Amino acid sequence: MHPEPATDIAIDIRDVSFAYARPGAEPLVALERVSIQVRAGERLGILGPNGGGKSTLLKLMLGLLTPQSGSISICSRSARDARRARLVGYVAQRVEAELTFPISAREAVLMAIELGTPPWTGRSRASRDLAADCLERVGAEALADRPIGSLSGGQLQRVMIARALGRRPRVLLMDEPTVGIDPSGQQRFGELVARLRAELGLTIVIVSHDVRAIAAGCDRVACLSRTLHYHDAPAGLTPAVLAEVFKHDLAAVFGDVHMDAHRAAECDAKDHAHTHGPGCTHDHHANPHASPRGDGA
Ligand code: ADP
Numbered sequence: 582m583h584p585e586p587a588t589d590i591a592i593d594i595r596d597v598s599f600a601y602a603r604p605g606a607e608p609l610v611a612l613e614r615v616s617i618q619v620r621a622g623e624r625l626g627i628l629g630p631n632g633g634g635k636s637t638l639l640k641l642m643l644g645l646l647t648p649q650s651g652s653i654s655i656c657s658r659s660a661r662d663a664r665r666a667r668l669v670g671y672v673a674q675r676v677e678a679e680l681t682f683p684i685s686a687r688e689a690v691l692m693a694i695e696l697g698t699p700p701w702t703g704r705s706r707a708s709r710d711l712a713a714d715c716l717e718r719v720g721a722e723a724l725a726d727r728p729i730g731s732l733s734g735g736q737l738q739r740v741m742i743a744r745a746l747g748r749r750p751r752v753l754l755m756d757e758p759t760v761g762i763d764p765s766g767q768q769r770f771g772e773l774v775a776r777l778r779a780e781l782g783l784t785i786v787i788v789s790h791d792v793r794a795i796a797a798g799c800d801r802v803a804c805l806s807r808t809l810h811y812h813d814a815p816a817g818l819t820p821a822v823l824a825e826v827f828k829h830d831l832a833a834v835f836g837d838v839h840m841d842a843h844r845a846a847e848c849d850a851k852d853h854a855h856t857h858g859p860g861c862t863h864d865h866h867a868n869p870h871a872s873p874r875g876d877g878a
C-alpha cells in the first residue's frame with residue numbers, strides 16, 4: 582500500500598487560477614484564485630452552476646491541466662505525480678459512448694486494474710481477485726458478467742466507481758456522479774460514498790450542479806462559480822443547511838428532511854454572511870429561486 586502522507590491534508594490547492602486559451606479571443610478564465618484544503622478522510626462537495634469551473638478543477642487535480650498560477654499538491658506530491666502513482670481515482674462525468682462499449686462489468690474493472698498491461702498477457706489471479714473485491718465493495722458483484730451497455734445509470738455508476746477503486750487510490754474524485762441516476766440510486770450513492778470513506782479511508786471530492794448529490798454524500802461543502810464563494814467556515818454551508826434550503830428537491834429523493842431544520846436554524850445568517858461572496862446563490866432562508874434547476878421547486 583501507499584505510505585501515509587506526512588500531513589493529514591490530502592489535497593492542498595493554493596491560489597489556483599486557470600484560463601483556457603482561445604484563438605482570436607481573450608483567454609477564458611475558468612478559475613480565479615481558488616484555494617481548498619481537504620483533510621485525509623474527508624468528503625468535500627463542490628457545488629456550482631454549469632460552466633462554474635468544476636470539471637476544470639478536477640482536471641487540474643488530476644494533473645491533466647496545469648494552472649497558470651498557484652499550486653496543487655495531492656498526498657504531498659504534484660497532481661501529475663500523484664495520478665501516476667495511482668493515488669488518485671477518478672469517476673468521469675457519464676459518457677454515453679461507454680454504454681455501447683461491448684465488455685462486461687468485470688472486464689471494465691480489470692482493464693483499469695491492468696492499465697498498461699497488454700490484454701493478451703492474460704489477467705493475473707491478483708487482478709481478478711482485486712476486481713472481484715472492487716465490485717463487491719460497490720455492491721455490484723452480481724453485475725460482473727453483465728455487458729456494461731445493459732446496466733442502468735445507477736448500476737453503471739457503481740461499476741465506474743469500482744473501476745476507480747481498482748487503482749487502490751487514496752483520493753477519489755467524482756464529476757457529476759448523480760446525473761442520469763434515479764432517486765433510489767441517488768440515495769444508494771450517498772450510502773456508498775459514506776461506506777467507502779469508512780472502509781477504505783478515502784478522501785472524496787464530489788463536484789456537481791445537483792445539490793442532491795452533494796447533500797447525500799458530503800461532510801463539507803464549497804460553492805464554486807469561477808471563484809470559491811464559500812469554504813471552511815465553521816458554521817456555514819453544511820449539508821444540513823443545504824437540506825433545509827433545497828428541501829423541496831430533497832423531499833423527492835429522501836422524503837421528509839425536516840429533522841435537519843434545527844441544525845440549519847443554528848446557523849444565524851449574520852454570523853456567516855461574510856463568508857458568502859457575491860454571486861453565490863444559496864440562501865438559508867426559504868428562497869423559492871434556490872433550486873439549481875431554476876424551476877422554483
Ligand atoms: P463545469 O464543470 O462547472 O460545468 P467547466 O470546468 O467544464 O465547468 O467549464 C468552465 C468554463 O470553461 C466554461 O465557461 C467552459 O465553457 C470553459 N471550458 C471548459 N473546457 C474548455 C475547453 N476545453 N476550451 C475552452 N473553454 C473551456
Ligand code: MG
Pocket residue numbers: 635636637674756757
Ligand atoms: Mg463539468
